Amino acid sequence: MNYFLTYTVYVLILSVLMGISTWKLFKKMGYSPLFAFIPFYNYFIILKETEHPKWWAILSYLPIVGPIMMSVFHIYLMKKFGKTLFQHQLLTVILPFIYMATVNYSKDVEIEDENANDLFITDEEKSAKKKDTFMGSITFAVVFATIIHVFVTQPFGIPTGSMERTLLVGDFLFVNKWSYGYRMPMRPVAIPFLQGTIMDTGQKGNPKDDPKSYVDGIKLPYTRIFQFGKPQKNDVVVFNYPRDSVHTAIDRKDPYVKRCVATAGDTFEMRAGRLFVNGKPETVLGDQEVQHRYIVNTGSQLDIPALYNTYGFLPVQEIQGEKGYIYAFQGLTDKVAKEIKGLPQVIDMKEDVTPKGEAAVYYRDEAKTKIDTTQSIFPINKAWNQDWYGPLRIPKKGDVVTLNQETLPEYKWIISEYEHNSLENKNGKIFINGKEATQYTIQQDYYMMVGDNRDASLDARFFGFVPEENIVGKPMFTWMSIQGAFKDGSSTYQAPFKVRWDRMFKATNTGEANKTSYWWIAAMILILFFGWEYFMKLFGKSKKENEA
Structure with missing residues (x-):
């Protein structure tokens, strides 16, 4: 309700600005000046008078699409009154209500009949009209693509091996934004197709200073419509990274894709690298392969390119020792591990499992005074690691949790960041919104998202619970798959460039080994x-x- 109320306020503000800056122009076109203030109808009149499809008016106030369409309609109106030069169009786009107001209150402005002199039109003017038509076609192609991108489905690339071998590095997916109900856009004024920033200014600069692709000051609250289902165990889910500190807008945070291994109310646990939910071993689906990290000692160098050609995904770190080589392989299935162990160069091979009780804590400085919470195990006060983790109960909406110094690290981000309360911890006491608290009621469901390639995945074991409001949707199918599209920083060997035709237009979220092909749809x-x-x-x- 708050979303649509805020949205209505924005629409009314824009309509008042539109009316103030164009009411005289509407009067000159033969309409009541009051029509300039009426949302949608004001643009309907402009489209009618400039002989463009009148149904386009419904696009005028849509999030993200609306600002583009408004600029187009404003240009149409200005052309109606003879403002056809490039500088006129530029001013109309950059300073719409200011420039239109100067035209509106000008004494000598009159309607120009574009069709009156068609018989005497010059070749130069014909060329200009063709250019306008072409630019109009390009604009509406962008608008149509933006509507699909914002309201239906969004393309998404897989840059890392955390979901191997279910989703491969270089897979490009389409994500269904309606899988768990449609999450309404929270930053309605934004550049189409860009997620969070316009460009990366480099590693030396602060990412928070990178130019944003959206206007952060114009915001709408979280709202989800037509939510007929929620993420279930074993769903592959696309969500916005919860710990992204660069972007305040939830829907502009970096997109991640992982498998939902535990839902609200479940208990999650890792035992020696094996996953358990509610005390039971995980269910491995047909498109999943259990993978682990191995350390291999060899007497001579392995032919890694040949192994990659044989087994596909095979990220590896190679270190030359005094008597041979040491290899750290990520993502080996039991079958591949057995075959590599049988190579003549291999002296010994063992699974790399972090010892129980050894906390995975990383620091931002050499003095070890600042913990890097994005790389450290969650919560940071537990002696857990990625192989020995939990048991941890996933919070559910309505849960009443006990707050003390021991449990606070587990719920700190939920209270302060995800559910937007002020939180203070001073003198051994916890204060929420200025009041001392020993309990807290969870306001939304949370999920545990973990990569299928467990030993090469930065997932919920490190960044914690994923709030329901961060959920984007389900991947539908792979529309392109390119081996070597992304550089793997965890490997000393770069995979050769190759188009994986056999993966294209295949379903991605069925759990079946043999995926349905959508070539016929393409x-x-x-x-x-x-x-x-x-x-x-x-x-x-x-x-x-x-x-x-």
Whole structure:
């Protein structure tokens, strides 16, 4: 409710600005000046008077799409009153309500009939009209793509091996934003297709100073509509990284993809690198392969490129020792591990499991005074690591949890960041919104998201619970798969470039080993697109011949 109330306020503010800056122009077009203040209808009139499709008016106040369409409609209106030069259009886009107001209150502004002098139009003017038509086509192609991107599905690339061998490095997916209900955009004014920042200014600078792709000051609260289901155990889920401190907007935080291994109310645990939920071993689906990290000692150098060609994904660190080589392999299945162990160069091979009770804590400085919470185990006061973890209960909406110095690290981010309360811990007492508290009621469901390639995954064991409000949706299918598309910093060997045709247009979230192919859908879209274009050309040609 708060979302739509805030949205309505923004619409009314924009409508008042529109009315103040154009009411005289509406009067000159033969309409009541009050119509300039009426949301949607004001743009409907502009489209009608400038002979453009009137249904476009419904796009005028949509999040992200709306600002683009408003600029287009404003340009149409200015052209109606003779402001056709490039500098006029630029001012209309950059300072819309200010520039339109100067035109609106000008004494000599009059409507220009664009069609009156069509018989005497010059070649230069014809070229300009063609350019306008072309730019209009480009604009609406961008708008259409933006509508799909914002409201239906979003492309997403896999840059790391945390989900191998279910999702491969270089897989490019389409994510269904309606899988768990549609999450309404929270920053309605933004550059289309960009997630959080316009560009990366470099590692030396502060990421918070990178130019943002959205206007942070214009914000809407979290709201999800048509939520008929929630993430279930074993779903592969795309979500916004909860600990992203660069972006305050939830929907602009970095996107991650992991498997939901435990839902609200479940108990999660790792025992010697094996995953347990509610005390039971995990269910391994058909498209999953259990993988582990191994340390291999050899008498001579291994042919890593040949092994990669044989086994596919094989990130490895190679170290030359005094008597041979040491290899740290990530993501080896039992079958591959057995075959590598049988190579003649191998002296010994063992699974690399962090000892129980050894806390995985990392620091930001050499003096070890500042803990890096994004790389350290969650919560940081537990003697856990990625192989020996838990048991940890996943918070559920309505849970009443006890707060003390022992439990606070577990719930600190939930209270202060995810559920937006002020939190203080002073003199051994905990204060929430200024009041001392020994209990807290959880306001939303949380999830445990972990990578299938457990030993190469920065996941919920490090960044903690994933709030429901961070959930984006489910991957639908792989539309492109390129081996070697991303550099693997964890490996001394870079995979060769190769298009994996066998993975393209395959379903990604079925859990089945043999995925459904969607090649026929891609072919149908191409046939419809080019067939429609051919039909329209024939229709246009036939119409001109009949008119002649």
